[in-house]
């Protein structure tokens with residue numbers, strides 16, 4: 585199995601989730617500017633979408649999109665999804681919110697030629713989206729007492745907050761530290777040479 589990733593990108597969520605699940609995986613870095621991989625391969629030929637993440641399974645089949653990859657990991661490792669009759673749907677609900685509302689609210693910080701005014705608007709929207717999560721967060725994880733695959737995704741987006749002037753609400757700042765202290769998270773950060 586191989587995960588195509590870029591340093592510090594949302595693909596880090598999949599790397600962390602794979603580590604939490606104990607799933608062995610190879611990793612191949614993608615340069616998102618040149619769209620080539622560290623082995624010199626043309627990434628667009630591997631994943632026509634051109635962006636990371638992409639997970640190539642041992643069967644050779646490829647899964648793209650964080651929601652799909654993280655759901656696949658949760659299927660392999662049921663401890664990483666919430667229990668109960670609505671557990672699966674609570675997970676999809678959280679992943680969809682993180683992807684389409686939280687992740688997307690950071691878009692302005694990663695594209696060229698964005699005005700400061702537009703970035704200010706993005707900061708306000710990102711704060712609003714994070715406030716919603718902070719309001720229901722206890723002293724555990726996003727969906728309760730146990731970590732699920734939604735947590736690494738939220739964590740990675742929070743690593744983008746401070747460098748872009750988005751202030752984390754207090755409950756999320758504490759949660760960020762709890763996540764950082766997990767061995768799988770620390771190992772994944774170290775693998776990409778990141779200090780957050």
Ligand SMILES: N[C@@H](CCC(=O)N[C@@H](CS)C(=O)NCC(=O)O)C(=O)O
Pocket residue numbers: 590593594595616634635636637648649650651683
């Ligand atoms: N819809 C995709 C979005 C993934 C995404 O935004 N990837 C970013 C890195 S976090 C990327 O590769 N951007 C480069 C590009 O779009 O060209 C998903 O949820 O997996």
